[in-house]
Amino acid sequence: MTVRTTRRAFLSATMMAAALAATACGSPQDTASGGGDAAPVKVGLVYSESGALASYGKQYIEGFKAGLDFATNGTGKVGDRKIEVTEVDDAGDPAKAVSAAKDLIGKGTKIIAGSTSSGVALQVAPIAAQNKVLFISGPAATDAVTAANKYTFRSGRQSYQDVVTAKSFIGDPTGKKVVVFAQDGAFGDANEAAVKAVIGGAGATVSSARAPASATEFTPFASQIKAAKPDLIFVAWAGTTAPAMWQTLDQQGVLASTTVVTGLDIRASWPTFGAAGSKISFLSHWFDGAADTEAAKAAKAKIPGGTLDLFHPDGFAAAQMVVRAVQEGGDDVDKMVKALEGWSFDGVKGKMTVRAEDHALLQPMFQAKLTGGGTAYTATAQKTLTGDETAPPVAQMKG
Numbered sequence: 001m002t003v004r005t006t007r008r009a010f011l012s013a014t015m016m017a018a019a020l021a022a023t024a025c026g027s028p029q030d031t032a033s034g035g036g037d038a039a040p041v042k043v044g045l046v047y048s049e050s051g052a053l054a055s056y057g058k059q060y061i062e063g064f065k066a067g068l069d070f071a072t073n074g075t076g077k078v079g080d081r082k083i084e085v086t087e088v089d090d091a092g093d094p095a096k097a098v099s100a101a102k103d104l105i106g107k108g109t110k111i112i113a114g115s116t117s118s119g120v121a122l123q124v125a126p127i128a129a130q131n132k133v134l135f136i137s138g139p140a141a142t143d144a145v146t147a148a149n150k151y152t153f154r155s156g157r158q159s160y161q162d163v164v165t166a167k168s169f170i171g172d173p174t175g176k177k178v179v180v181f182a183q184d185g186a187f188g189d190a191n192e193a194a195v196k197a198v199i200g201g202a203g204a205t206v207s208s209a210r211a212p213a214s215a216t217e218f219t220p221f222a223s224q225i226k227a228a229k230p231d232l233i234f235v236a237w238a239g240t241t242a243p244a245m246w247q248t249l250d251q252q253g254v255l256a257s258t259t260v261v262t263g264l265d266i267r268a269s270w271p272t273f274g275a276a277g278s279k280i281s282f283l284s285h286w287f288d289g290a291a292d293t294e295a296a297k298a299a300k301a302k303i304p305g306g307t308l309d310l311f312h313p314d315g316f317a318a319a320q321m322v323v324r325a326v327q328e329g330g331d332d333v334d335k336m337v338k339a340l341e342g343w344s345f346d347g348v349k350g351k352m353t354v355r356a357e358d359h360a361l362l363q364p365m366f367q368a369k370l371t372g373g374g375t376a377y378t379a380t381a382q383k384t385l386t387g388d389e390t391a392p393p394v395a396q397m398k399g
Contacts, residue, residue: 040084041326044104046097046124047114047138049089055266056311057116060138061087063315063348064113066302070295070316071323078326092116094123105131110333111325113155113318116311118142125152129399134325134336136318139311147358147395151333153340154361155321156314157285159190160392163198165283165365165385166234166261174203176231181221183213183237191236199232211245218245222252235262242272250276264368266310270377277370277377284366286313286349287379291364295320295348313348317361320345321354353387358395362387 045064048057068076068083076083086104090097097120101112105127112128113136115121121140128135129149137145137154141162145154170176180195182188192208200206209224225233233254237245249255255276264270264282273280284290288300288308299316300306321340328339341356353362367383 048116051092059311060315063312067316067319149399155318218248
């Protein structure tokens with residue numbers, strides 16, 4: 001387990017008076033201030049620095065550092081208190097994450113953030129509740145993080161918001177046919193269930209075409225899908241067979257016959273679409289250029305290479321939430337929780353709102369298209385859906 005600690009300097013005391021006058025809807029860099037205790041604020045980031053989701057974790061940590069700089073006007077302080085960040089690599093392993101969280105809490109850390117993996121987030125959330133510390137989950141998309149308990153928040157989107165964005169491609173779903181094309185297994189099961197709940201629940205008829213994870217020949221599945229004559233095909237796919245799968249759907253005329261929607265992953269994955277990329281409709285959490293906000297401009301100025309990717313906004317928002325919690329709550333975790341509940345702020349994606357009832361993070365989502373090809377694909381936003389338009393149903397807080 002790799003542990004790395006960084007120390008930064010935060011907002012000057014001369015700015016405290018103006019900062020305290022800022023409203024809850026203001027940009028977080030306008031509200032960075034704090035109490036007179038000069039002891040550092042300990043923040044633990046438990047995320048995937050290595051493992052299967054290391055590329056996601058890299059974006060998260062880069063986004064967090066850029067967000068911390070933005071939220072504190074480059075000072076690294078809330079009032080006269082430094083933010084002391086300890087990074088711990090969980091490698092995507094829930095057991096390692098739980099051990100790391102407990103170790104950090106034992107050392108006096110009252111704010112834990114990170115969780116690249118959904119499996120990790122669902123194990124760390126109960127630890128936060130048991131120890132009454134603030135937990136801000138990161139890229140983990142599982143809906144179950146929302147309303148997990150009063151101490152658990154999220155800085156990224158959840159799966160429901162993905163599926164609602166997919167639904168937006170067909171307008172009113174009533175009477176329409178949707179086919180979910182996915183691999184057998186838990187990943188496919190979760191996506192099929194989500195589409196049935198969200199799009200089927202809105203009036204569409206949802207069926208599925210499921211392929212074994214080991215499949216390398218996709219013509220029979222393409223024929224099955226095309227014969228169903230759906231109004232929308234929702235593709236949920238992971239792994240090295242993706243290029244062959246997309247090539248087959250294209251060659252068999254599936255992409256030309258109806259609207260095919262899938263999620264737009266990180267930029268490194270775009271070449272896997274091959275020639276099919278420009279024929280697919282994408283639901284998107286974020287891509288570089290999706291929105292031209294002040295936070296996005298600030299993030300681009302700090303991110304290595306200057307190009308934002310899928311999970312940079314999650315890290316950036318986490319830092320904004322940390323600053324807000326400390327500014328309003330000091331060392332009192334219950335006050336931190338109250339400070340975040342109902343708070344609206346201007347993030348990389350646009351207006352973000354922490355829903356008080358269940359801690360869902362309401363946020364813009366995007367319809368996107370790819371143009372070009374191979375390693376030269378460019379994404380453009382076709383439509384931006386507001387946080388209200390993609391809001392999940394209010395969930396009952398579990399603890």
